[in-house]
Amino acid sequence: MTKNKADNISKFVSEVMRALEGRDSVTIAELTENLEADLRERQEEEGDAFQLGDSKVFAAELLQGAGLSGGINTASRLQRFVSEILWNIWSAISAIRPAWWVFRGLMAYSAIWFILLKQSKSVPGSPVEWLAFLGLMFASVQIGRANLKQWWARLPLAALNVLALLVGMFWVNDIVNVRNDYSRLKSFSESNLLIYQGQPVTFAFAYDKNGVPLPMTSLKTAGGNLMFAQPTEDALSPALEALKGKSLTEANWALAKMNVTASETLYESVPAEPKDRVLRVQKVSDGNGGWVVVLIVAN
Amino acid sequence: MDSSQLLKGVLDTAVLAVLENEDGYGYDIVRRLRESGIDEIGDATVYGTLRRLYAGGLLRTYVVPSEDGPHRKYYAINDEGLRVLNGQRKTWVTFAETMSRLLGVAATDSNKGKSK
Numbered sequence: 001m002t003k004n005k006a007d008n009i010s011k012f013v014s015e016v017m018r019a020l021e022g023r024d025s026v027t028i029a030e031l032t033e034n035l036e037a038d039l040r041e042r043q044e045e046e047g048d049a050f051q052l053g054d055s056k057v058f059a060a061e062l063l064q065g066a067g068l069s070g071g072i073n074t075a076s077r078l079q080r081f082v083s084e085i086l087w088n089i090w091s092a093i094s095a096i097r098p099a100w101w102v103f104r105g106l107m108a109y110s111a112i113w114f115i116l117l118k119q120s121k122s123v124p125g126s127p128v129e130w131l132a133f134l135g136l137m138f139a140s141v142q143i144g145r146a147n148l149k150q151w152w153a154r155l156p157l158a159a160l161n162v163l164a165l166l167v168g169m170f171w172v173n174d175i176v177n178v179r180n181d182y183s184r185l186k187s188f189s190e191s192n193l194l195i196y197q198g199q200p201v202t203f204a205f206a207y208d209k210n211g212v213p214l215p216m217t218s219l220k221t222a223g224g225n226l227m228f229a230q231p232t233e234d235a236l237s238p239a240l241e242a243l244k245g246k247s248l249t250e251a252n253w254a255l256a257k258m259n260v261t262a263s264e265t266l267y268e269s270v271p272a273e274p275k276d277r278v279l280r281v282q283k284v285s286d287g288n289g290g291w292v293v294v295l296i297v298a299n
Numbered sequence: 300m301d302s303s304q305l306l307k308g309v310l311d312t313a314v315l316a317v318l319e320n321e322d323g324y325g326y327d328i329v330r331r332l333r334e335s336g337i338d339e340i341g342d343a344t345v346y347g348t349l350r351r352l353y354a355g356g357l358l359r360t361y362v363v364p365s366e367d368g369p370h371r372k373y374y375a376i377n378d379e380g381l382r383v384l385n386g387q388r389k390t391w392v393t394f395a396e397t398m399s400r401l402l403g404v405a406a407t408d409s410n411k412g413k414s415k
Contacts, residue, residue, distance in 0.1 A: 030350050037369050038326035038342070045330075058343045065310075065347020066354075149356035150379065 008052060009039045015055035020062070022079060025087025031062045101144035105137030107164040110171060112136070240281045240293065248276040248297050255293060262292040273298035306340050310348050312391065313337055315357065315376055315384040322375040324363075325349060349374055357383055 013036045020028045043050045109132065113119060124133040148154055239258055243251045248265065255263050268279060280296040306313070317323065317331045329345045332338075352358045357380035363371045376384065 030353075031346065034325055034369065034372050035346070037371065038324070038329075038346075040368070041326050042329075042342070058341075061341050061343035062347045062350075065344035066350045067347070147359065149354075149359075 006040065009036055009043065012039065012052045012055050012058075016059045016062070019056045019059035023063075023068070023083075025083050026090060027066075027068070029087070031066060097144060098141070101141045102137055103168065104144075104161065104164040105140035106133075107167040107171065108136045108140060108160075109133045111163065111167045240283070243278050243281050243295070246278050248278060248295065251278045251281075251295055260293050262286060262290060263295060264292055265295045265297055267299035268296050270298045275299065302339055306337060307344070309391070310337075310340060310344065311352060312384065312387040314345065314348055314352060315380055315387070318358065318374060318376040319381065319384060322373045324371040324373050328374065352380070 013032060016035065017028055017032055020031065023031075039052070109124070112132075124130045143157065148157060239254070243254060246254070252263070270279060273279060275298060277298045278295050279298055282294045282296065283291045284294055286292045313332060313335075314328060317328055317335070323331060325346050326342070328349065329342050332340065332345065349358070353360060353374065357377065358374045359377045361373050361375070363373055365371055
């Protein structure tokens with residue numbers, strides 16, 4: 001086929017698509033899919049006898065054959081623009097459908113595991129579990145590829161998809177929680193904080209056998225490593241000043257990092273300030289020779 | 300009589316019948332229809348019909364990769380399509396018998412009229 005004839009076919013297909021403008025993009029794509037290849041094939045078979053004809057008549061015949069009412073190219077520019085955007089969104093969604101089929105299989109495995117054994121599990125362990133896992137994934141992909149059209153098949157499938165989406169939300173939430181826990185533990189392990197049952201210790205007092213508080217400035221391990229120390233007042237002052245204007249969470253976190261173990265929070269009603277904003281920082285005696293940092297926070 | 304109008308009425312059945320024998324892509328189906336004697340229907344009408352039958356749940360599609368050109372979308376008749384085709388087959392036989400009988404009588408009458 002000469003380049004000129006090939007160009008004519010490309011131009012003809014473009015004209016047909018233009019004549020179909022106003023239809024939704026999915027319809028246009030379905031009606032003109034492989035059209036250029038078909039016309040080229042026909043051109044090669046018929047040679048010089050082949051005639052392309054009128055693109056508008058061709059487009060009208062396409063619509064009539066497809067049982068679509070209305071004429072050609074009647075949509076406004078806005079409708080065509082919206083249609084194009086929808087088509088692009090649909091194309092993007094269609095492109096990731098196989099990934100969804102695999103994910104749906106994974107969710108089916110997680111859901112069945114949870115229903116049968118009341119346990120959360122997403123990665124198989126034994127060969128039988130792997131078999132079930134791969135079987136469900138294969139089934140999900142096959143169902144997706146089947147592209148079911150009948151309503152009685154699509155209805156339960158839609159319900160299953162919604163179910164998979166819900167399970168997926170819990171699944172993602174679990175992953176996020178695990179990641180957050182891991183980040184917190186990592187942060188704790190890298191800090192000088194004293195941790196008890198997963199939480200930073202903000203108060204630590206030592207007592208003798210009679211229950212009398214013992215003066216204490218630091219805690220050390222049996223090997224002599226410092227676990228916990230009261231900061232000196234001189235070093236603390238500028239750092240405490242810097243807490244003003246921070247949120248309560250940020251301030252508490254900063255105090256924990258400074259190894260300040262004794263702190264209290266007082267709330268003060270200041271409508272002009274955002275809630276939980278640190279307004280002032282004070283140091284007051286605890287009555288045992290130590291002191292407590294008091295955060296005055298907007299309520 | 301304009302046979303293209305008659306063909307439009309039975310094009311769905313013709314397309315389903317072509318696909319009952321073998322799956323095919325757009326132009327392949329047009330060609331097989333023409334080879335079977337249906338040559339008064341435009342390509343576009345057949346393409347539109349394929350899309351309609353597919354949307355109606357009578358056909359399924361799959362893509363066959365091609366090294367020479369673009370991938371081809373093949374149409375295949377599904378169980379629902381076969382069920383509809385079998386129904387249409389029975390309807391056609393009854394209709395054709397009725398029309399043949401009717402036209403046979405009419406033709407005889409016409410000949411009689413001419414011979415008078």
